[in-house]
Amino acid sequence: MSSSTRNSVNSDTMTSHSQGAPLLELRNLSTHYVSAAGTRVVRAVEDVSLTLHARETLGIVGESGSGKSTLALTMLRVLPPAAQIVSGQMLFEGEDLVQKSEEDMRKVRGKRIAMILQDPMASLNPLFTIGDQVGEPLREHEGASRKTAWEKAIQLLKSVRIPSSETRVTQYPHEMSGGMRQRIVGAIAISCEPRLLIADEPTTSLDLTIQAQYLNLLRDLQQEHGLGLIFITHNLGIVAKMCNLLAVMYAGKVVESGPVSRVFNTPAHPYTEALLSSIPRMTEQRQRLTAIDGQPPDLSNLPRGCAFAARCPRVFARCMVEEPPIFTPSPGQTARCWLAAPNTAHASSPQVSVGAL
Amino acid sequence: MPVLEADGVSKHFQTRRGIFGASRGVVRAVDDISFSVDEGQTLGVVGESGCGKTTTAKLVLGLEEPSGGSIRFQGKDLVGLDTVERRHYRKSVQAVFQDPYASLNPRMRVRDIISEPLVTNENLPATTVRDRVLEMLDLVGLPARSADLFPHEFSGGQRQRIAIARALSLSPRLIVLDEPVSALDVSIRAQILNLLTDLQDRLGVSYLFIAHDLAAVAHMSHTIIVMYLGKIVESGEARALARTPKHPYTEALFSASLPSHPDEKREEIILPGEVPSPLNPPSGCYFHPRCPHAMPRCGQEAPVLRDVEGRRVACHLFDGPGSM
Numbered sequence: 001m002s003s004s005t006r007n008s009v010n011s012d013t014m015t016s017h018s019q020g021a022p023l024l025e026l027r028n029l030s031t032h033y034v035s036a037a038g039t040r041v042v043r044a045v046e047d048v049s050l051t052l053h054a055r056e057t058l059g060i061v062g063e064s065g066s067g068k069s070t071l072a073l074t075m076l077r078v079l080p081p082a083a084q085i086v087s088g089q090m091l092f093e094g095e096d097l098v099q100k101s102e103e104d105m106r107k108v109r110g111k112r113i114a115m116i117l118q119d120p121m122a123s124l125n126p127l128f129t130i131g132d133q134v135g136e137p138l139r140e141h142e143g144a145s146r147k148t149a150w151e152k153a154i155q156l157l158k159s160v161r162i163p164s165s166e167t168r169v170t171q172y173p174h175e176m177s178g179g180m181r182q183r184i185v186g187a188i189a190i191s192c193e194p195r196l197l198i199a200d201e202p203t204t205s206l207d208l209t210i211q212a213q214y215l216n217l218l219r220d221l222q223q224e225h226g227l228g229l230i231f232i233t234h235n236l237g238i239v240a241k242m243c244n245l246l247a248v249m250y251a252g253k254v255v256e257s258g259p260v261s262r263v264f265n266t267p268a269h270p271y272t273e274a275l276l277s278s279i280p281r282m283t284e285q286r287q288r289l290t291a292i293d294g295q296p297p298d299l300s301n302l303p304r305g306c307a308f309a310a311r312c313p314r315v316f317a318r319c320m321v322e323e324p325p326i327f328t329p330s331p332g333q334t335a336r337c338w339l340a341a342p343n344t345a346h347a348s349s350p351q352v353s354v355g356a357l
Numbered sequence: 358m359p360v361l362e363a364d365g366v367s368k369h370f371q372t373r374r375g376i377f378g379a380s381r382g383v384v385r386a387v388d389d390i391s392f393s394v395d396e397g398q399t400l401g402v403v404g405e406s407g408c409g410k411t412t413t414a415k416l417v418l419g420l421e422e423p424s425g426g427s428i429r430f431q432g433k434d435l436v437g438l439d440t441v442e443r444r445h446y447r448k449s450v451q452a453v454f455q456d457p458y459a460s461l462n463p464r465m466r467v468r469d470i471i472s473e474p475l476v477t478n479e480n481l482p483a484t485t486v487r488d489r490v491l492e493m494l495d496l497v498g499l500p501a502r503s504a505d506l507f508p509h510e511f512s513g514g515q516r517q518r519i520a521i522a523r524a525l526s527l528s529p530r531l532i533v534l535d536e537p538v539s540a541l542d543v544s545i546r547a548q549i550l551n552l553l554t555d556l557q558d559r560l561g562v563s564y565l566f567i568a569h570d571l572a573a574v575a576h577m578s579h580t581i582i583v584m585y586l587g588k589i590v591e592s593g594e595a596r597a598l599a600r601t602p603k604h605p606y607t608e609a610l611f612s613a614s615l616p617s618h619p620d621e622k623r624e625e626i627i628l629p630g631e632v633p634s635p636l637n638p639p640s641g642c643y644f645h646p647r648c649p650h651a652m653p654r655c656g657q658e659a660p661v662l663r664d665v666e667g668r669r670v671a672c673h674l675f676d677g678p679g680s681m
Contacts, residue, residue, distance in 0.1 A: 063542040177631055207405035208569060209628045212613035216627055234543055237572075237615025261619045278547035280576035281617045282599045288554070289547035289576075295512050 021094070023228040024052045024075075024196055029088030029098075031067075031074045036082075042300045044070040044083070046252040049326075052245070054195065057222065057229040059239035059260070061275075062249035065296055071249070072200050072232045076115055077105050093195065111141040114189035118201040120181035123188075124173040130157070130184055131169030137191045156187040160217060179210035183217065190221055197222070200232040215242055236279055240264065248272050251297055251307035258333030268327075268335035270314045306337070314339060358432070359393035360530050360563045361417065361450075365426035366390055368412050372636065384635045386412040388587040389426065392580075394531060397557060399564040401578030401595060403571055403610065407632050408584040410567045414533050417565055418452055419443075431530075448478050451524035455536035457516030461508040467494075468504040471523050478527060493522040496559075497552060514545035518552065525556070531563045538573060550577060571614040575599040583607045586635055586643040593668035603670045606644050642673065650674055 031045040044067045052058050062068040073079050075090060077097060090097040097108065109115075117123045124133060134156050135149030144152065150169065157165035160183040173181055182202065189197055199218065203211040219242065222229050231238055239246050239260060246264075247257040248271065256269040267273040277290040294311040297303055303310065309319040318338055327340040368387040387409040394400045402410045415421040416428060419435065428435045430446050438446060451474075454460045461470055471490045475481060481489075491501050497518040508516055517537065524532050534553070538546040550573065556562065568574050574581060575595055582592040583604065591604040602608040612626040628647045633639055639646050645655035654673055662671045 063544060179631055207632070208571070208610055208613045209405060210631060212625075212627055216625075235615065236543070237617060240616045240619040240621070264619050275543055278544055279617050280547075280550065280570075280572045282572050282575050282611070282614070289551055291547035291551055292544035293548070295514075 020053065022051045022091070023054045023056075023093060024050075025089075025091040026050045026075075027089040027091065029071075029074065029090060030086045031070055031079065031083055032086050033070075033080075033083045040300050043252045043302065044299060045074055048088070048249075048254050050247055050254065050257065052196075052228045052230065054228050055222070055226050056245060057231065057243040058245040058247060059231045059233060059243035060247045060249060061233055061236060061239055063234060063296060065251075065299065066249040067252040067299070068232050068234075068249050069200060072115070072198050072230075075198060075230075076109055076113060077102075078109070107141070110137045110194075111192045112194055113196045113198065114192070114194040116182075116185050116189050116197065116199040116202045118204050120178065120185045120205070121173065123185050124181060126173055129170055129172060130176075133173075134169070134184065134187050134191060137188060141192050152191070153187075156191055157184070159190070159221070160184070160187045162187075179206055179214065182206060182214055186214075186217065186221070190225065190227075193225060194227065196228040196230070198230045198232065201234070202231070203238070204235075218242070236275065248275070251302060252299055253307070253336060254334070255308065255337070256333070256335045258330070262330060262333055266330070268329040268333060268340045269308075269337045270312050270339070271308050272335075274313070359395050360431060361565075362391075362393040362429045363413075363416070363426065364391050364429070366416060366423045366428060367425040368409075368416055368421055369424045382636045385587045385638070386635065387416065387423075390582075390584070390587075390589045391426075392582050392589070392592065394563045394565060395579070396530075397561040397563060398579040399557065399566050399577050401574035401581040402565065402567045402584065403569070403574050403581060404584035405569070405610075405632055407586065407635055409587040410584060411535070412587075413584075414452070414535050414565065414567055417531075418450060418533055419447065444478070448474075448527045449530045450533065451527065451529040451531075452533040452535065453517070453520050453524050453537050456540050457508075457513055457520050458540070460520055461516055463508055465507075466504070467506055467508070467511075467519055470508070470519060471504075471526055474523060474527050489526060493526050496525065496556065497522045512545075513541050514548055517541060517549050521549075521552065521556070525560070525562075528560075529562060531565065533565045533567070535567045536569070537566075539568065539570065546573070553577065571599070571611060572617060583610065586632065586638055588643060588671065589662060589669070590644065590672070591668065591670045592662075598668065603665055603668055603675065604644075604672045605648050605650050605674070609647075609649075642671075 027049050029045060029048045033042040033044055048071060060068050060071065070083065074085060085098055131150050131153045134153035138144040138149045138152055153169050154165045157168055162168050162180060162183055203214055206214060221227065231243060233239065243260050246260045247254045250271050256263060256267065256272045263272060264276060267276060274290060274292045278292060280289060292311055297307050305321050306319045306324055309315045312319065324336045324338045326334050326336055329335055329340040366387060367385065367389050370384045370386055372382045372384055392400060402413060404410050412421065416423055433442065435446065468490050471493050472486045475486050475489060490504055494501055494503055499515065499518055511519065538549050541549060557564065566574060566577050578595040580592065581595045581598050582589050585606050591598065591607045599611060602611050609626040609628045612624055616623065626649065630647050641656045641658050642660050645651040648655065652673060660671045660673045662669045663675065665675045
């Protein structure tokens with residue numbers, strides 16, 4: 001496992017990929033933060049199950065505090081000390097990452113799973129040249145010499161379309177613009193040819209036309225390298241543009257998931273529906289937007305029943321007492337909502353009062 | 358009648374470079390722009406970093422003095438205002454900023470935050486001030502008991518409501534909204550945008566709405582101006598401009614904005630390069646190095662704004678048949 005090239009990683013799993021074995025499969029994954037005294041438990045990620053194949057793009061959307069960033073940290077096992085993966089499995093190319101030792105995880109991070117964070121200035125070290133930083137994963141994971149790593153760094157900068165890359169490698173992060181820095185972070189991420197790339201709000205700090213350039217670049221890199229791509233974002237527009245799968249998180253749980261176009265066209269969970277109708281559209285002007293009243297619940301003190309019940313326009317008695325399990329309203333689509341239950345006769349009356357259309 | 362008119366307004370900043378400030382440069386942060394905001398209407402300003410939107414906001418708020426041109430409020434030039442008139446102007450133009458975590462003093466109770474503009478600007482009895490605070494809270498949809506709490510006891514969306522209540526306390530005629538919903542969660546944004554629309558309908562207040570979320574600007578605004586490197590490249594009625602942009606930059610900007618639905622197919626225009634440094638802008642049309650339609654003329658001659666089908670556009674493509 002410690003050897004250098006990607007081909008050495010269990011050739012059985014590699015071949016089965018192309019036949020449709022998932023690249024990443026999360027099974028009932030839960031990550032909790034526990035306070036020092038052990039009295040307060042924040043269920044940041046609770047019972048999350050998701051599947052991603054190579055070349056697929058999954059968007060994980062949610063508001064602040066929905067657990068989406070904790071989920072990203074969980075996938076790389078870079079959680080803060082207070083957080084713990086309490087149950088579940090993370091099967092990556094068939095291996096359970098939850099069971100791996102810290103030493104084995106170091107061989108996964110940056111090599112087989114890479115991550116791009118929101119703020120490129122915080123991900124780059126201001127004291128090292130671009131060449132050193134782009135070449136570092138190669139030296140670390142593939143034992144490349146300083147010279148080879150430097151030359152590869154020039155190639156990588158070219159592949160993320162940074163002009164005059166020979167001079168750029170000798171420069172420092174402060175000499176670059178925001179868009180260029182984020183592309184350098186992208187170059188570092190793909191340097192060891194990972195199988196999975198997790199991007200946590202990668203374009204939030206970029207201007208619109210630069211964001212468009214960067215999203216295009218990520219899409220090209222994905223196609224060239226056959227990557228699995230996960231976008232962690234609060235922006236449904238990114239999902240609409242880039243992703244083919246969507247998972248909506250609310251209060252630590254995936255409340256709805258499925259193919260993007262199905263979820264956008266026929267959302268099964270009222271939260272997804274409300275989110276979608278709350279985005280202003282370019283062509284409709286000054287109509288009232290559908291706002292979701294109230295605030296998300298406190299994750300350390302979740303209400304009984306469905307966590308969204310207090311804000312839900314379609315709430316009925318059962319939602320307040322019993323938590324909905326995962327239903328499958330259509331093939332490939334899941335929803336944690338009683339309305340998506342196969343037998344929704346009892347739910348027909350409250351549906352009449354829906355204002356979200 | 359327009360509440361606010363800007364006529365050929367410029368703001369230039371001197372820069373010093375080198376150890377002893379030997380070489381000097383001029384940044385034309387805002388360069389000869391004209392616009393007006395009508396009573397009860399919203400003017401949207403869009404553009405990327407460095408386009409001059411924030412400088413425009415500062416000029417309107419009176420925090421910067423223009424280097425050229427004039428800004429008129431209710432028909433009166435800001436430069437010639439006497440003390441009383443200036444005080445009236447400062448009361449009539451208020452602002453709501455992006456980050457409600459930074460714009461509210463954490464050590465003041467909500468009551469004092471909202472009443473501070475009243476106390477400093479008007480000589481009112483305490484009971485009137487108290488009533489006014491409650492009226493403002495009610496207007497922005499917060500319960501009366503909020504008055505005795507501190508900002509940290511509120512969520513982001515509620516804090517933005519407090520900031521709006523503070524801006525409204527002096528019954529302004531114009532509010533500068535600088536990215537008012539960018540820091541908020543998606544489900545909360547719609548609440549605040551709806552609140553702003555309702556307040557405008559009820560109070561007839563005008564907005565200068567600055568944001569990078571084009572869909573939000575198109576949704577809120579009656580008129581939009583598009584800025585690039587300190588100049589207005591296009592302006593016009595909001596919906597028409599969003600649907601059929603004319604200037605190649607506007608076109609690229611709207612094409613770069615994210616779709617609201619995966620089935621929404623649009624032409625993808627990816628501009629090469631980045632916004633040039635305002636210290637050393639390109640010759641001719643500032644946009645020509647990135648423009649997909651650039652002609653030789655664009656590098657030599659700066660286009661001027663002219664009327665094109667009810668829109669104002671600064672681009673040689675619209676100079677008329679003879680000059681092509």
